[in-house]
Amino acid sequence: MTLLRPALLVAALAFAIVQLASAADPAKPAAKPEAKPAESTIPKSKAMADILAASPKSDWRPLDPNNTLYMELPAGRVVMELAPAFAPLHYDNIRTLVREHYFDGLAIIRSHDNYVVQWGDPNDDDKDKSKAKSMGSAKTKLASEFTAPISADKHFTRLNDFDGYAPEVGFSDGFPVGHDPKAGQAWLTHCYGAIGVARGTEEGTGTGSSLYVIIGHAPRHLDRNIAVVGRVVQGIELLSAVPRGPAPMGFYENSGERTPIKSIRLAADVPAAERSQLEVLRTDSATFQATTDARRNRHDDFYLRPAGYIELCNVPMPVRPIAP
Amino acid sequence: MTLLRPALLVAALAFAIVQLASAADPAKPAAKPEAKPAESTIPKSKAMADILAASPKSDWRPLDPNNTLYMELPAGRVVMELAPAFAPLHYDNIRTLVREHYFDGLAIIRSHDNYVVQWGDPNDDDKDKSKAKSMGSAKTKLASEFTAPISADKHFTRLNDFDGYAPEVGFSDGFPVGHDPKAGQAWLTHCYGAIGVARGTEEGTGTGSSLYVIIGHAPRHLDRNIAVVGRVVQGIELLSAVPRGPAPMGFYENSGERTPIKSIRLAADVPAAERSQLEVLRTDSATFQATTDARRNRHDDFYLRPAGYIELCNVPMPVRPIAP
Numbered sequence: 103m104t105l106l107r108p109a110l111l112v113a114a115l116a117f118a119i120v121q122l123a124s125a126a127d128p129a130k131p132a133a134k135p136e137a138k139p140a141e142s143t144i145p146k147s148k149a150m151a152d153i154l155a156a157s158p159k160s161d162w163r164p165l166d167p168n169n170t171l172y173m174e175l176p177a178g179r180v181v182m183e184l185a186p187a188f189a190p191l192h193y194d195n196i197r198t199l200v201r202e203h204y205f206d207g208l209a210i211i212r213s214h215d216n217y218v219v220q221w222g223d224p225n226d227d228d229k230d231k232s233k234a235k236s237m238g239s240a241k242t243k244l245a246s247e248f249t250a251p252i253s254a255d256k257h258f259t260r261l262n263d264f265d266g267y268a269p270e271v272g273f274s275d276g277f278p279v280g281h282d283p284k285a286g287q288a289w290l291t292h293c294y295g296a297i298g299v300a301r302g303t304e305e306g307t308g309t310g311s312s313l314y315v316i317i318g319h320a321p322r323h324l325d326r327n328i329a330v331v332g333r334v335v336q337g338i339e340l341l342s343a344v345p346r347g348p349a350p351m352g353f354y355e356n357s358g359e360r361t362p363i364k365s366i367r368l369a370a371d372v373p374a375a376e377r378s379q380l381e382v383l384r385t386d387s388a389t390f391q392a393t394t395d396a397r398r399n400r401h402d403d404f405y406l407r408p409a410g411y412i413e414l415c416n417v418p419m420p421v422r423p424i425a426p
Numbered sequence: 427m428t429l430l431r432p433a434l435l436v437a438a439l440a441f442a443i444v445q446l447a448s449a450a451d452p453a454k455p456a457a458k459p460e461a462k463p464a465e466s467t468i469p470k471s472k473a474m475a476d477i478l479a480a481s482p483k484s485d486w487r488p489l490d491p492n493n494t495l496y497m498e499l500p501a502g503r504v505v506m507e508l509a510p511a512f513a514p515l516h517y518d519n520i521r522t523l524v525r526e527h528y529f530d531g532l533a534i535i536r537s538h539d540n541y542v543v544q545w546g547d548p549n550d551d552d553k554d555k556s557k558a559k560s561m562g563s564a565k566t567k568l569a570s571e572f573t574a575p576i577s578a579d580k581h582f583t584r585l586n587d588f589d590g591y592a593p594e595v596g597f598s599d600g601f602p603v604g605h606d607p608k609a610g611q612a613w614l615t616h617c618y619g620a621i622g623v624a625r626g627t628e629e630g631t632g633t634g635s636s637l638y639v640i641i642g643h644a645p646r647h648l649d650r651n652i653a654v655v656g657r658v659v660q661g662i663e664l665l666s667a668v669p670r671g672p673a674p675m676g677f678y679e680n681s682g683e684r685t686p687i688k689s690i691r692l693a694a695d696v697p698a699a700e701r702s703q704l705e706v707l708r709t710d711s712a713t714f715q716a717t718t719d720a721r722r723n724r725h726d727d728f729y730l731r732p733a734g735y736i737e738l739c740n741v742p743m744p745v746r747p748i749a750p
Contacts (some may be wrong), residue, residue, distance in 0.1 A: 319644055326730075327728070345506075345667050405651050
C-alpha cells in the first residue's frame with residue numbers, strides 16, 4: 103500500500119497558523135526540471151516557507167488593537183481585523199456595538215454551506231420587537247458603503263493576474279481588494295474569511311448588528327453590493343465548521359442548534375496579557391510579492407505543472423505569532 | 427431595528443437542495459432600473475428559480491446508479507457522482523474498492539480548513555503495515571490520469587467567461603472542466619465539492635483508496651496535478667462541516683476525533699427503494715445556459731450591480747429530487 107498520510111501535500115509551514123491560506127507548499131525547493139516545454143518560461147521561485155523564514159522583520163506589522171476584534175466562542179477565540187478606510191460609518195458603528203457589549207450573549211444564527219456563517223440577534227426578525235436586543239447608542243440607519251474613494255498610488259498594490267469581477271485587483275493595507283481606476287474606487291472583496299455587514303433587500307438596511315463571514319468559494323458577485331468591513335485572521339475554523347442550519351439559507355430553528363457568542367471585544371479593551379499577539383505580512387512588501395509568486399508558480403516535487411497564474415482569493419495572507 | 431433575518435439573500439429555491447450552488451437568487455424579478463449607466467448594456471435575465479420551474483423535463487438527467495456512490499456517515503448520506511471518462515483506471519479501481527467494501531469501517535482522516543476533507547484508512551501510514559486494510563483485488567499502482575483526451579465537439583460546452591487557470595473552461599457531462607484545445611485535453615477542475623484521488627509526492631502513487639473533497643475556495647492550481655474523479659451532488663455539508671483536525675494539514679490524531687464511515691456503496695448495488703432519486707440539470711441544455719446567465723447578470727432588488735461575469739466554480743449545478 104502506498105503512503106497516503108502525506109497525500110496531496112507534503113509539508114506544512116513550520117509556524118502553520120496560516121489557516122486562511124489554501125494549504126502549504128511542500129518544503130523542498132524545486133529539483134526536478136520542467137516536464138512540459140510550455141512551462142519552461144515560467145521563472146522558478148523559492149518555496150514559500152523559505153521565503154517567510156528569510157523575511158525581514160520590517161515586512162511584517164502587528165495587528166492594531168484598535169482595529170482588532172476578538173470573538174469568544176465556547177471553542178475558542180476568533181481574531182478579526184477591521185479595515186477602517188473602506189466602510190468608515192459601519193466600522194464606527196461596529197466598534198460602538200462591540201464596546202457596549204451588544205454581541206455578548208447573542209449567537210451564530212446561520213451556517214449556509216459554501217457561502218456564509220452569520221451572527222447577530224436570533225430575535226431580530228421576531229414580530230415582538232421587544233425581544234430584540236437594544237442597539238444602545240449605535241446608529242440604526244447608515245448610508246451604504248459598498249465602495250470607497252481610495253487613492254491607488256498610496257494604498258493599492260496591484261496583482262497583475264486577470265480578474266473577471268473587477269477592472270483591477272490587488273491589496274490595500276493587508277486586505278484583498280477590487281479597484282476601478284476610472285471611477286477612483288476600491289472595495290474589499292468577498293474572499294474566504296471576508297467579514298461583511300448583513301443587510302435586507304433595500305440598500306442602507308445594514309447596520310453592523312449582524313455580520314457574516316465567507317466560508318466557501320468566493321461569492322465575488324456580492325462585491326460592491328454590500329459593505330465588507332474586515333477579515334478573519336485567526337480562528338476561522340471555529341466559524342467555518344459549525345453545523346449547517348436546517349432551515350432555508352442555513353438558518354437555525356432553535357437556540358439548541360445555535361453556537362452562543364460569549365463576547366466580542368476590541369483588542370484595545372482587553373488586558374495586554376490576554377491579547378493574541380499576531381503580526382501579518384505587509385501586502386506592499388517584497389516578501390509578499392515573493393510568496394505570491396511562489397504560489398503562482400509552484401516548483402517542487404509535487405506540482406508537475408505550475409499554474410502560472412493566481413486568482414486573488416488564492417493568494418496566501420501570512421499571519422504568525424509575534425516572537426517574544 | 428431593521429429586518430436582518432432576510433439579510434444578504436431574500437429567498438431560497440423552492441426545492442432548495444442545491445447546496446453546492448453558492449446561494450439562491452432573490453425570487454423577485456428585476457423591477458428597479460439600473461443605477462449605473464455602465465451596466466445598462468447587460469441583458470436582463472429571469473430569476474433562476476423561475477427558469478428551473480419552467481424547464482423541460484428533457485433538460486434533466488437522473489444519476490446513473492453505476493456512476494453513483496453513497497457514503498453512509500452517522501449523520502446521513504453523501505451522494506457522489508463519478509465521471510468515468512476522465513480517469514478511467516481510477517474510476518475502475520474505486521468501483522472495485524467500493525464493491526469489495528474497502529471503505530466500510532474506515533474514517534475521515536483529515537479536515538483542512540478552506541481546502542480538503544480526506545477519507546481512507548487511518549493506519550495507512552503506520553509502520554506496522556499489517557494494520558493497514560487490504561485493498562483486495564484493487565490495483566495498488568496506477569498510471570497517472572491528470573488529463574484526458576476529450577473530444578471538444580462532443581463533450582464540452584464552453585463557458586465563455588475568462589479563466590486564469592485553463593485556456594478554456596466549461597462543462598462536460600455535468601462536470602466543470604478545463605480544456606486545452608491545442609493539446610486536445612480536458613480535465614475535471616477543483617471546484618467546491620470536487621472529489622480527487624489523494625497521492626504522495628511522486629506521480630502514480632494514488633490508487634483511490636484515499637479520496638478528498640474540496641471544501642473551500644477552489645484550489646485550481648491542483649488541476650492537472652492530481653486525478654479528479656467526480657463530485658458531491660448531495661450531502662456535502664456532512665463532509666464540509668466536520669471539525670478541523672488539530673495536526674498539521676488538518677489530520678486527526680486519534681480515532682475519537684475521526685468521523686467513521688459506515689459504508690460506501692455503488693447505488694446500483696443498493697435496493698432501488700433505498701436509492702436517492704435525484705436528477706441533475708444537463709450542462710449542455712438551454713436551461714443550464716439560462717441559469718448560468720441569470721447568475722452572471724443578477725437583476726433583482728438586492729443586487730445593485732450585476733457582475734457581468736461568472737467564474738467557473740460559481741456556476742450553479744442544479745440537483746433536485748425526481749418527481750414521483
